[in-house]
Amino acid sequence: xxxxxxxxxxxxxxxxxxxxxxxxxxxxxxxxxxxxxxxxxxxxxxxxxxxxxxxxxxxxxxxxxxxxxxxxxxxxxxxxxxxxxxxxxxxxxxxxxxxxxxxxxxxxxxxxxxxxxxxxxxxxxxxxxxxxxxxxxxxxxxxxxxxxxxxxxxxxxxxxxxxxxxxxxxxxxxxxxxxxxxxxxxxxxxxxxxxxxxxxxxxxxxxxxxxxxxxxxxxxxxxxxxxxxxxxxxxxxxxxxxxxxxxxxxxxxxxxxxxxxxxxxxxxxxxxxxxxxxxxxxxxxxxxxxxxxxxxxxxxxxxxxxxxxxxxxxxxxxxxxxxxxxxxxxxxxxxxxxxxxxxxxxxxxxxxxxxxxxxxxxxxxxxxxxxxxxxxxxxxxxxxxxxxxxxxxxxxxxxxxxxxxxxxxxxxxxxxxxxxxxxxxxxxxxxxxxxxxxxxxxxxxxxxxxxxxxxxxxxxxxxxxxxxxxxxxxxxxxxxxxxxxxxxxxxxxxxxxxxxxxxxxxxxxxxxxxxxxxxxxxxxxxxxxxxxxxxxxxxxxxxxxxxxxxxxxxxxxxxxxxxxxxxxxxxxxxxxxxxxxxxxxxxxxxxxxxxxxxxxxxxxxxxxxxxxxxxxxxxxxxxxxxxxxxxxxxxxxxxxxxxxxxxxxxxxxxxxxxxxxxxxxxxxxxxxxxxxxxxxxxxxxxxxxxxxxxxxxxxxxxxxxxxxxxxxxxxxxxxxxxxxxxxxxxxxxxxxxxxxxxxxxxxxxxxxxxxxxxxxxxxxxxxxxxxxxxxxxxxxxxxxxxxxxxxxxxxxxxxxxxxxxxxxxxxxxxxxxxxxxxxxxxxxxxxxxxxxxxxxxxxxxxxxxxxxxxxxxxxxxxxxxxxxxxxxxxxxxxxxxxxxxxxxx
Ligand code: ARG
Ligand code: ZN
Numbered sequence: 001x002x003x004x005x006x007x008x009x010x011x012x013x014x015x016x017x018x019x020x021x022x023x024x025x026x027x028x029x030x031x032x033x034x035x036x037x038x039x040x041x042x043x044x045x046x047x048x049x050x051x052x053x054x055x056x057x058x059x060x061x062x063x064x065x066x067x068x069x070x071x072x073x074x075x076x077x078x079x080x081x082x083x084x085x086x087x088x089x090x091x092x093x094x095x096x097x098x099x100x101x102x103x104x105x106x107x108x109x110x111x112x113x114x115x116x117x118x119x120x121x122x123x124x125x126x127x128x129x130x131x132x133x134x135x136x137x138x139x140x141x142x143x144x145x146x147x148x149x150x151x152x153x154x155x156x157x158x159x160x161x162x163x164x165x166x167x168x169x170x171x172x173x174x175x176x177x178x179x180x181x182x183x184x185x186x187x188x189x190x191x192x193x194x195x196x197x198x199x200x201x202x203x204x205x206x207x208x209x210x211x212x213x214x215x216x217x218x219x220x221x222x223x224x225x226x227x228x229x230x231x232x233x234x235x236x237x238x239x240x241x242x243x244x245x246x247x248x249x250x251x252x253x254x255x256x257x258x259x260x261x262x263x264x265x266x267x268x269x270x271x272x273x274x275x276x277x278x279x280x281x282x283x284x285x286x287x288x289x290x291x292x293x294x295x296x297x298x299x300x301x302x303x304x305x306x307x308x309x310x311x312x313x314x315x316x317x318x319x320x321x322x323x324x325x326x327x328x329x330x331x332x333x334x335x336x337x338x339x340x341x342x343x344x345x346x347x348x349x350x351x352x353x354x355x356x357x358x359x360x361x362x363x364x365x366x367x368x369x370x371x372x373x374x375x376x377x378x379x380x381x382x383x384x385x386x387x388x389x390x391x392x393x394x395x396x397x398x399x400x401x402x403x404x405x406x407x408x409x410x411x412x413x414x415x416x417x418x419x420x421x422x423x424x425x426x427x428x429x430x431x432x433x434x435x436x437x438x439x440x441x442x443x444x445x446x447x448x449x450x451x452x453x454x455x456x457x458x459x460x461x462x463x464x465x466x467x468x469x470x471x472x473x474x475x476x477x478x479x480x481x482x483x484x485x486x487x488x489x490x491x492x493x494x495x496x497x498x499x500x501x502x503x504x505x506x507x508x509x510x511x512x513x514x515x516x517x518x519x520x521x522x523x524x525x526x527x528x529x530x531x532x533x534x535x536x537x538x539x540x541x542x543x544x545x546x547x548x549x550x551x552x553x554x555x556x557x558x559x560x561x562x563x564x565x566x567x568x569x570x571x572x573x574x575x576x577x578x579x580x581x582x583x584x585x586x587x588x589x590x591x592x593x594x595x596x597x598x599x600x601x602x603x604x605x606x607x608x609x610x611x612x613x614x615x616x617x618x619x620x621x622x623x624x625x626x627x628x629x630x631x632x633x634x635x636x637x638x639x640x641x642x643x644x645x646x647x648x649x650x651x652x653x654x655x656x657x658x659x660x661x662x663x664x665x666x667x668x669x670x671x672x673x674x675x676x677x678x679x680x681x682x683x684x685x686x687x688x689x690x691x692x693x694x695x696x697x698x699x700x701x702x703x704x705x706x707x708x709x710x711x712x713x714x715x716x717x718x719x720x721x722x723x724x725x726x727x728x729x730x731x732x733x734x735x736x737x738x739x740x741x742x743x744x745x746x747x748x749x750x751x752x753x754x755x756x757x758x759x760x761x762x763x764x765x766x767x768x769x770x771x772x773x774x775x776x777x778x779x780x781x782x783x784x785x786x787x788x789x790x791x792x793x794x795x796x797x798x799x800x801x802x803x804x805x806x807x808x809x810x811x812x813x814x815x816x817x818x819x820x821x822x823x824x825x826x827x828x829x830x831x832x833x834x835x836x837x838x839x840x841x842x843x844x845x846x847x848x849x850x851x852x853x854x855x856x857x858x859x860x861x862x863x864x865x866x867x868x869x870x871x872x873x874x875x876x877x878x879x880x881x882x883x884x885x886x887x888x889x
Pocket of ligand 2: 317
């Protein structure tokens with residue numbers, strides 16, 4: 001059942017060409033495939049092994065002859081042809097039922113249209129094939145379907161022919177000029193319309209760009225189109241990589257398991273990452289679209305032109321492409337502080353999701369050693385930690401050094417299926433650097449701890465920094481070797497300015513105020529000279545490595561960094577450290593029922609940041625956003641969700657009590673009247689304003705609630721509408737207790753606002769998702785209310801976006817209710833995992849992850865969690881996907 005990286009062998013046959021014919025019909029689609037193959041003389045395997053799943057084999061012919069039944073063997077997952085000749089032409093006809101395919105992998109139907117999703121192993125649900133990424137071939141695809149029902153027929157590459165057939169049918173023939181693995185195959189057929197634009201590429205060639213959507217959505221494609229053009233120009237400028245096709249298509253589909261898919265020339269997207277206008281999409285949606293459109297486009301080179309040898313190398317394309325999309329989004333903002341805000345958001349994701357993953361039962365290296373179901377390894381570790389690993393090359397080699405490495409990578413491997421080692425070799429060879437030890441970032445799992453101790457000698461004017469690294473044991477890995485860690489440091493003087501850096505162990509090649517120290521040993525000391533006064537060290541600037549930094553900063557040092565650090569990331573980080581320290585203390589105080597207190601020093605530091613108009617609004621918003629419940633939980637030995645929530649609630653209400661006037665001013669100073677624009681400055685202002693509005697709801701008086709109510713009623717864009725609605729929904733229970741009357745009318749107003757919102761947007765699926773999400777994550781939504789929402793006529797488990805909106809919000813973003821003391825949240829979880837497993841294993845497996853960290857909770861909760869896990873494990877017809885998760889948990 002388990003597949004191991006060490007067992008990799010090359011395929012027994014190479015494929016030259018694939019010609020496919022589809023007779024599309026929802027109930028029964030016939031697929032004919034002609035493949036030309038040549039034996040791989042280096043392989044010891046004599047047979048040809050094709051994978052196939054849920055297929056009906058209609059016929060199979062080899063070199064024009066019907067294949068004798070004794071010449072092959074067939075089971076549930078594969079078709080094996082015994083020792084075929086060295087050069088063969090295979091004709092295979094299969095029959096499939098797209099309408100019955102609820103897994104959304106392979107060929108399926110969504111809103112009466114056809115779509116495919118073949119990564120990682122969906123192609124084998126279409127026909128028998130060596131469905132593995134190192135088998136690359138040139139594809140030609142003929143699509144035939146009813147012309148009225150399916151007027152648009154799309155596949156990869158260039159359209160070379162189209163025309164009429166008898167019986168009201170028509171056809172389109174597509175040819176992809178580039179060799180590709182089967183996971184990049186795609187087709188789309190149905191009633192769709194497109195926005196199209198022609199652009200001129202760097203070389204002077206022209207390209208046709210199209211964004212395909214359902215008819216009612218043509219007013220929501222402009223941002224995706226703009227993002228696509230920006231992506232194309234950015235990749236030309238930053239990496240010298242040009243679009244290699246005459247035409248590039250994006251298609252939006254409302255039933256989709258993930259964000260989007262980089263099929264060659266025919267990217268298929270979850271509607272969530274395409275459709276936007278100011279009425280239905282938030283600033284965050286606009287940013288998400290820009291980054292995912294970029295991500296998929298950048299795959300055209302990092303993923304498609306150079307692909308993965310096997311799925312253990314997934315991060316080769318994903319880590320690299322996430323890094324590229326992060327850089328793209330940062331460059332689109334341009335300003336230094338804008339870049340920092342993006343960096344903060346990326347690091348938040350890492351800490352919120354990847355650090356916990358890496359400390360739990362599903363912990364795996366960026367390049368996993370084994371898997372049961374590869375879909376479970378499209379993980380935050382492979383993607384986001386993988387991107388951090390690529391970023392470390394960038395930090396070590398510098399801007400130009402990294403570019404040289406990329407150039408060499410393409411020079412060596414264009415058109416090939418390669419490994420993470422090949423990428424590392426290109427980086428090493430192009431720079432002349434030894435990156436041998438760097439491999440440990442790919443082979444060792446777990447979040448390294450980096451401890452720092454410092455010593456200042458005023459007489460000698462020296463400053464000493466001692467780094468000690470370690471990495472906790474993780475699933476299947478007890479012992480770890482030291483990592484090669486780039487640590488960017490600076491020293492601040494008492495005035496808050498950067499001091500010149502003279503390090504004995506490592507010269508500063510650019511004479512800048514940030515030096516990248518390279519830590520390679522378990523313990524390492526660095527000596528700085530000519531340090532004229534006691535400095536405040538700023539360590540791990542811009543989060544230069546994905547580690548947990550342990551440093552005994554004093555509160556005063558942190559306040560100094562928060563006020564002055566030239567590195568905006570570390571400025572924010574200092575604020576988070578101040579907050580985290582207090583949240584942990586408060587949580588402990590809640591547990592022993594001691595009085596709760598928050599010091600003035602912290603509140604004044606926040607006040608100063610909030611009121612500092614020299615700082616971007618977006619940055620101030622990040623500083624004022626407290627560490628999440630999950631962030632706090634990860635810092636505790638035993639997680640007590642209710643205590644964390646009480647501590648956080650207390651901190652929020654104390655902040656509001658002291659900063660009410662400042663928050664009101666921030667609210668008023670950051671209104672964005674006029675035409676909506678998703679630019680960084682307006683986005684930042686709305687974010688800060690809506691954060692202030694949310695804080696102000698802690699003020700138990702109706703005036704601030706009315707402010708939210710009125711913003712909700714008068715909002716001119718979705719960001720302000722949902723921002724206000726969220727503030728109101730979360731105020732519902734917060735105003736309880738002390739002000740009974742206010743609570744009553746507030747609850748009425750909330751119910752009214754929710755109803756109004758639903759009525760205004762019931763035609764907009766993506767907005768209704770937001771409506772469910774808001775309620776799933778609201779502190780006032782308990783299990784009983786959840787069961788009611790699950791029965792809402794607009795709710796369905798079979799649409800992944802809808803399922804995620806309500807259920808994932810509850811299980812992952814509503815900790816105090818999900819972890820209800822009676823275990824009812826877990827019981828609900830088990831029911832839903834089991835139900836989803838029968839519909840869509842991939843989505844079910846994602847939900848199954850919500851109990852990953854069960855060992856860290858209080859014993860009473862652990863018992864309920866185990867019972868729920870066992871209930872799922874014991875249920876019938878469990879998919880590999882879910883089985884792997886619950887077994888490992
Ligand atoms: N390669 C796609 C992306 O990074 C993700 C597709 C994953 N799909 C899946 N079923 N595992 O954008
Ligand atoms: Zn990707």
